[in-house]
Amino acid sequence: MRLVIILMVLSLLVLHQDFWNWNREELSFGFLPIGLTYHIGISLGAAFVWWFACTFAWPSEIDTPDEQASESGEQA
Amino acid sequence: MSYLLAMNDGQIRFSIILVYLGLLLGLGFFASRLFRGTKDDYLLASHSIGPFLLLMSMFGTTMTAFALVGSSGEAFKKGIGVYGMLASSSGIIHSLCFFLIGVKIYRFGRKHGYSTQIQFFRDRLESDLIGLILFPILVGLIIPYLLIGVMAGGGVIAVLTEGAFPNLGLSENGSIPPQYGSLLICGVVLVYVFFGGMRGTAWANAFQTTVFMGLGVVTFVMLANRLGEGQTLLESLKNVTAKVPSSKLTRAGMSQTLFLSYMCIPLSVAMFPHLFQHWLTAKSSASFKVPVICHPIFIMIVWVPCVLIGVWGTTLDLPDIRPNDVLPYLVNNEIGAFMGGLLSAGILAAIMSSLDSQFLCIGSIFTNDIVLHYLDESKISEKRQVWIARIFVILIVGITYVLSLQGYRSVFTMAVWCFSGFAGLFPIVFAALYWKRLTAAGALSGTLAMVGSWLYLFQQSGYGANTEFALSPFGSDYPLMPVVAIILCSTVAMLVTSFITQPPSQKTLDKFFRS
Numbered sequence: 001m002r003l004v005i006i007l008m009v010l011s012l013l014v015l016h017q018d019f020w021n022w023n024r025e026e027l028s029f030g031f032l033p034i035g036l037t038y039h040i041g042i043s044l045g046a047a048f049v050w051w052f053a054c055t056f057a058w059p060s061e062i063d064t065p066d067e068q069a070s071e072s073g074e075q076a
Numbered sequence: 077m078s079y080l081l082a083m084n085d086g087q088i089r090f091s092i093i094l095v096y097l098g099l100l101l102g103l104g105f106f107a108s109r110l111f112r113g114t115k116d117d118y119l120l121a122s123h124s125i126g127p128f129l130l131l132m133s134m135f136g137t138t139m140t141a142f143a144l145v146g147s148s149g150e151a152f153k154k155g156i157g158v159y160g161m162l163a164s165s166s167g168i169i170h171s172l173c174f175f176l177i178g179v180k181i182y183r184f185g186r187k188h189g190y191s192t193q194i195q196f197f198r199d200r201l202e203s204d205l206i207g208l209i210l211f212p213i214l215v216g217l218i219i220p221y222l223l224i225g226v227m228a229g230g231g232v233i234a235v236l237t238e239g240a241f242p243n244l245g246l247s248e249n250g251s252i253p254p255q256y257g258s259l260l261i262c263g264v265v266l267v268y269v270f271f272g273g274m275r276g277t278a279w280a281n282a283f284q285t286t287v288f289m290g291l292g293v294v295t296f297v298m299l300a301n302r303l304g305e306g307q308t309l310l311e312s313l314k315n316v317t318a319k320v321p322s323s324k325l326t327r328a329g330m331s332q333t334l335f336l337s338y339m340c341i342p343l344s345v346a347m348f349p350h351l352f353q354h355w356l357t358a359k360s361s362a363s364f365k366v367p368v369i370c371h372p373i374f375i376m377i378v379w380v381p382c383v384l385i386g387v388w389g390t391t392l393d394l395p396d397i398r399p400n401d402v403l404p405y406l407v408n409n410e411i412g413a414f415m416g417g418l419l420s421a422g423i424l425a426a427i428m429s430s431l432d433s434q435f436l437c438i439g440s441i442f443t444n445d446i447v448l449h450y451l452d453e454s455k456i457s458e459k460r461q462v463w464i465a466r467i468f469v470i471l472i473v474g475i476t477y478v479l480s481l482q483g484y485r486s487v488f489t490m491a492v493w494c495f496s497g498f499a500g501l502f503p504i505v506f507a508a509l510y511w512k513r514l515t516a517a518g519a520l521s522g523t524l525a526m527v528g529s530w531l532y533l534f535q536q537s538g539y540g541a542n543t544e545f546a547l548s549p550f551g552s553d554y555p556l557m558p559v560v561a562i563i564l565c566s567t568v569a570m571l572v573t574s575f576i577t578q579p580p581s582q583k584t585l586d587k588f589f590r591s
Contacts, residue, residue, distance in 0.1 A: 017335070023327070031316075044376070054365040
């Protein structure tokens with residue numbers, strides 16, 4: 001699963017360099033420059049990738065018993 | 077009531093700012109009532125911060141004057157490309173750093189009782205010297221970051237109170253001069269950090285993040301309606317966009333290699349000392365999940381309106397205006413006094429939500445890494461330790477304020493230089509967590525290579541005066557941001573030195589790595 005996450009993050013980084021949108025003047029919804037719309041998509045894509053990573057590749061060794069034990073004694 | 081009606085627009089805006097600042101002071105005092113009297117509680121809120129508060133405080137801390145004032149100013153100059161250059165890239169890289177570095181640091185912090193980065197590096201690298209080297213570097217890099225907020229805060233208040241007090245003789249246009257505005261901002265932040273500590277700071281950050289995100293959207297809608305003059309919001313948006321020069325709606329004139337190399341700038345969050353401290357306040361490692369996922373969306377909510385407002389500014393016949401002043405100028409001139417006052421409070425909220433954490437973290441570094449590290453901690457009571465941190469916070473606020481009086485610098489340029497320095501330390505923190513072979517000598521030489529290359533390039537840029545400074549190793553058609561060279565220097569120095577020096581002891585490796 002970690003390999004999938006790494007590939008997803010690398011894809012985001014490559015897609016971020018959108019040279020094909022550089023000089024495009026079209027507007028989305030009549031007001032949003034296409035280059036900006038595309039990068040809003042990148043932001044949403046990043047949120048999805050991180051949701052995916054947190055759901056399916058959360059480092060399980062992080063939540064060790066000693067951490068949980070120390071948490072049980074603390075107050076919010 | 078008659079007094080209120082007699083107030084001019086500037087006075088109304090200033091009054092609303094004062095009410096807002098009063099609310100923050102109240103929050104700080106309230107947080108201080110929950111203070112448990114220990115250093116751990118003052119500096120780390122006793123590790124009690126849950127997912128929502130962690131999200132808001134981490135986001136509020138990373139979004140500073142740079143995000144609102146700097147982004148709109150830079151979009152005013154360069155167009156919509158600014159969003160891709162720093163916002164969408166930060167959405168990917170910031171969360172990557174939280175995921176790969178923040179969570180692991182949190183775990184080590186909880187397990188071994190760290191409060192600062194330097195404590196972690198000293199332990200991981202078995203070196204006291206690394207702490208002495210890192211201390212002035214971290215403080216030296218954080219001070220320009222603080223200056224960005226203090227100067228932008230003063231500037232915003234000056235623009236928004238234009239004509240407020242024509243008879244007081246404070247300034248030619250009757251505004252509150254920037255140095256008084258900066259003093260007011262410093263004073264308020266100092267008071268709630270002083271009394272509330274990390275808990276007060278986290279609460280204030282959450283409150284201020286809510287304020288600036290909410291009011292940012294309101295500003296966007298109001299300015300769109302005002303500048304577009306349509307029957308509906310969509311019509312207004314279309315109208316105002318139609319007036320924007322096409323060069324600002326594309327990335328024409330923006331270098332693709334420069335755009336690519338900007339991707340390295342957000343790596344800086346991995347080494348921000350104030351963010352490090354926020355990571356350690358988390359209640360559990362699971363608290364990180366919400367910030368990791370929501371951070372890119374929150375950046376989008378703040379940056380998209382600011383970038384659009386910046387490019388809309390190009391449709392107006394603005395006087396000889398500094399890019400930093402575009403957003404406050406539009407708020408001041410295009411929106412009514414009452415809403416303008418609320419929106420200006422939102423801008424100040426973004427600025428102060430970073431200042432507080434930065435002031436507190438410097439107090440924490442000094443207390444833990446210098447005073448308590450070199451004196452016998454057992455002989456200094458918890459109460460006294462808290463007071464040492466507070467006194468150092470006061471000192472740093474004072475020094476920052478005095479430095480802020482030295483004159484105007486572009487918020488964007490200062491921030492990029494400051495972030496470049498922190499990004500140059502990214503390879504070291506990453507290697508410390510994931511590379512067993514990293515040695516103290518390797519980390520030291522990497523750190524010194526970062527400092528040397530940063531100083532050289534900063535000097536080459538005329539100490540930031542050349543705002544377009546870039547490197548051209550592949551010719552002038554392919555410029556790169558200086559941060560690329562800084563990261564390269566620190567990485568090469570760290571790798572080479574680590575390979576030729578003695579590896580860390582097995583005891584240390586067992587402490588930080590699973591076999």
